[in-house]
Amino acid sequence: MGWQSTGDGSLKGWAGSNGNPGANSHGWVSENGGKSGGVAGVIKDAAKAAVESAAQMAKAAAKALANCFNPLSYAMACQFVVDPRITLAQQHTDNHTDKATAMKSMTTWCVAPSNYFTKLPPRSSYKCDKCPTMPAPGGYGCPSLTVMRYIEKLAANGPVTVNDFAGGCHDCNSPHYAGDAVDLKKDMLRTSEFWVECQKMGGWFFDEGDSLHCDFRAKKGIR
Template identity: 35%
Template sequence: MICNTGDIACVRKGGTCQHILNRCNKYQRGLCNGGWTRQCCINNNPGDTACIEKGLKCQQISNGCNQYQSGLCSGGWTRRCCFNTASTSCSAAVKSVACRIKYLSKISLLKRNPSGVIDGADPYSNIRDACAGRKVKRSSYTCSQGKAPGGTTCLDLKVLQYIYYLGTTSRYRVQVNAIAGACHSRRSKHYAGKAVHLQLFGSKATRRAQEKAFRAACSKRGGWSHGGTHVHCQIV
C-alpha cells in the first residue's frame, strides 16, 4: 500500500485516511494530512487491537499471507494476524541487481519467448519489471513439456547475481533466453524465478567452451546446470 508519509500515524493504528463524508464506523482526528475534513477511519473490531498495534492485519487464513500468528485477532481460529502479507513488490537487493543487468550492454535480453510467443514474460520484461521493484510475469501457454502456470513471482537474487557476474566477467556473449517466462516442465524452477536459460554461440568448439564456463560459474554459486543448445542454471 502506498500512503502519504503524514498518514503513517493512522496506518499504524490499522486505519485509512479519507474524507469524512465517506462511510466509517469511527473517525479519529489528528492522524492524517489534508485538513480537518480528512481523518483516520478505524473500522476494526476491538478484539483485533493486539494485531493492529503491531502494524499488522487480521484476516481469514484462506487469504494469502506469508505467515500467520494466532491469538491476536477476534473471530475464531480461522481469523488470524497476518505477518508479511503477500504483495506485488520484491526485495531492494533484487531491484538493484536487475537494474544493473538492464543497463549492462554486454547482456542481451530477449524481448519474446524462445517459442516466439509475446506475452510480457520474456527476459527483457522480467528484468524491466524487477528493476521497477515489481514481481515479474510468468507465461501461461501450453507446450510439449506441459502448461506454464501464469501469474507472477519475484526473481531470485542469486540467479540475478549469476547473470550479472557473467555479463561483467565472461569473454563470451551473454544472451538470456528465459527466466520466469516461457514454458517448461511442471515443477521447473523457472516459475519461481530461480532458473535462467543462456544461449550458446559459435562453432562447436566455442559452444563447448562457453557451456563449460557458464556451468562452472553456476556450480560455483551452488547451482545445478545442464547444457545442450543453451545452458540451464538453477540456484535454489
C-alpha cells in the first residue's frame, strides 16, 4: 500500500503495488472516498450493510411486537398451553434457558391482555455461533397467526413438539425474530407431513439438524 498527496490536499493510495503507483493492482483509494474499489469502498459497503441490517431488525421487531396483539393468536396461545398434543420446549435447542422458550413465551402471552407492556413475551438476547456478529435482539415478540395456525393443523393429526417460536438465537436477521418461523422437534414418522403442510401454507421447510424449520417470511412479504 502506498500513499501520495493530491492537489486538493487529500491523500491517495494504491493497494497491492509495493509502493509503485504504476503497478497498482487493486485500485486507487482516496481519503475522501473517491474510489469505490479500495479501502473507502469497503468501509462504505460495510456501513451500508450495517444500516440495512439495522433496518431489517427494526422491521422484524415491530412485526413481532404487533403479532402479540392479534386476538386470534392470543386465544391459540392459551389453547397450546393446555393442549396435550402440543409439547412446548422449556429450553432452546442450544440448551440455553431464558424467558423466551416456547413454553414460557406461550404462558406469558396467555396472561398478557391484563398486563400489556408489562407482561409481554420476550425475545431472547444472547450470543451464539449462528450469528457471531450480533446477539439475538431481545425486546418482545410473538409468532404470527400463520405460524400459530400451522402448529394447530399439525396438532390436529398427532403430537408435535415446538422447539422455538420467536425466542432462541438464530442466523442474523432470522425470520424467527419477526415471528415468522417456528422450529419443531424432529419426528421421522411425520417429517414429510410437516414439510407438505408448511409448503401448502406458503412457507419454506428446512432440516436444520437440531430442528425442523418452517419459515413464512416470504408469505408476509419480509424477504
